[in-house]
Amino acid sequence: MEKLFGFIKNDSLRLFVISFILFFILIISVCSMALFNIVSVESNPFFYMNF
Amino acid sequence: MKKFLIILSALVLAFYASEFILHNILKYPKRTASVKYAFISGIPGFEVLKLKEPHSDFWSVEGGNKVYKYNNLSVTGIDMYPDEKSKLIYVLGNSYVEAASVPPESTGVSVLQKHLNTIDTNIKVFNAAYPNSDPYTLWFRTLFFEKWYKPDYVFLLLTRLDLLDLNLQKHKDTLDFRTPENFGNVLPESKSDRYLDVLRKRFAVFNLISQSISTAGVKNERINSNIDDVYVKDIEKSMEKLKKCLIKFREKFGDRFTVISLETDEAKSRIMADVCESVGVVYANKKLLVSENQWEKGQHLNEKGNREFGDFLFELFKNLYLNPETGKLNSQN
Numbered sequence: 001m002e003k004l005f006g007f008i009k010n011d012s013l014r015l016f017v018i019s020f021i022l023f024f025i026l027i028i029s030v031c032s033m034a035l036f037n038i039v040s041v042e043s044n045p046f047f048y049m050n051f
Numbered sequence: 052m053k054k055f056l057i058i059l060s061a062l063v064l065a066f067y068a069s070e071f072i073l074h075n076i077l078k079y080p081k082r083t084a085s086v087k088y089a090f091i092s093g094i095p096g097f098e099v100l101k102l103k104e105p106h107s108d109f110w111s112v113e114g115g116n117k118v119y120k121y122n123n124l125s126v127t128g129i130d131m132y133p134d135e136k137s138k139l140i141y142v143l144g145n146s147y148v149e150a151a152s153v154p155p156e157s158t159g160v161s162v163l164q165k166h167l168n169t170i171d172t173n174i175k176v177f178n179a180a181y182p183n184s185d186p187y188t189l190w191f192r193t194l195f196f197e198k199w200y201k202p203d204y205v206f207l208l209l210t211r212l213d214l215l216d217l218n219l220q221k222h223k224d225t226l227d228f229r230t231p232e233n234f235g236n237v238l239p240e241s242k243s244d245r246y247l248d249v250l251r252k253r254f255a256v257f258n259l260i261s262q263s264i265s266t267a268g269v270k271n272e273r274i275n276s277n278i279d280d281v282y283v284k285d286i287e288k289s290m291e292k293l294k295k296c297l298i299k300f301r302e303k304f305g306d307r308f309t310v311i312s313l314e315t316d317e318a319k320s321r322i323m324a325d326v327c328e329s330v331g332v333v334y335a336n337k338k339l340l341v342s343e344n345q346w347e348k349g350q351h352l353n354e355k356g357n358r359e360f361g362d363f364l365f366e367l368f369k370n371l372y373l374n375p376e377t378g379k380l381n382s383q384n
Contacts, residue, residue: 012057015054015057015061017062017109019058030260031073034263038110038112
């Protein structure tokens with residue numbers, strides 16, 4: 001990751017960009033899993049529930 | 052310390068970027084306020100009745116992950132304003148009647164309301180359905196809502212025999228129709244809910260994760276994902292329970308109570324019809340659970356299915372309660 005973003009010369013900015021990308025991927029992955037979970041349940045009348 | 056602040060600010064920015072995508076692009080809603088009422092104790096999923104703030108957004112999956120709104124009475128469908136002149140029709144049932152997968156103006160109940168508006172604008176339809184309900188839990192749902200909106204006519208949807216049998220198996224053989232002690236009382240919000248709501252009402256990300264955790268709980272309770280995997284036939288006992296429920300409805304509403312089903316199997320429809328006949332309740336069947344009326348096989352009714360369901364309800368209401376000559380409500384009703 002450090003090498004990939006080696007073109008960013010400023011250390012602080014590089015740390016910020018790497019952290020941002022990692023956190024963004026993490027949060028979006030959690031949301032995608034959560035959404036998938038809801039989609040798989042809500043389309044089934046047997047499990048259907050109201051939130 | 053400097054590194055920590057950089058990482059923290061990256062986390063905050065990543066969170067807001069995710070929130071923007073989820074809420075502003077995908078339109079996933081934030082949580083709205085709701086009131087919880089004590090409902091039927093001892094029946095999982097029905098111990099609490101939750102009513103969301105009027106016009107709250109909700110996420111609908113089957114129709115293509117869309118956001119729809121509850122109406123002014125916090126149920127699905129178009130807005131409805133009953134007054135003392137109104138003649139109110141309750142449509143009771145499960146998620147098939149609730150129809151959260153179609154736009155509010157396209158639910159079967161909304162279609163019925165539109166038809167009725169051409170005859171008499173004082174006839175109002177209330178969607179009193181709730182997912183996974185059965186005649187026993189719907190009896191209490193009727194008792195709950197009638198303190199606000201008194202029903203003049205009641206339609207009860209049994210959907211199909213297998214689902215009815217499965218849902219009635221949740222209850223003991225001796226159904227207790229006594230009103231539970233705290234029934235209908237507002238339940239105080241728990242501390243954890245209060246704190247979590249601070250986040251869930253402000254951020255769609257937290258609302259989504261929280262709802263997914265609730266869903267995971269349900270999934271874990273019943274690992275199988277198909278009705279056929281868990282369904283063990285117990286028709287005889289279930290029909291006894293159905294009979295007891297129908298007697299209660301019949302005692303309360305008399306001829307203004309009607310049972311309907313969407314069962315496609317004639318033999319299974321006959322079983323439900325026989326129970327209704329034995330207690331003097333009108334039964335009507337419309338075989339709507341066919342692929343062209345459903346989102347996918349075994350799923351809920353699509354817009355076409357809901358339109359046909361609304362048309363069916365209207366025809367039934369017209370035949371049962373409207374004077375064929377004047378087109379108005381029969382005077383005895």
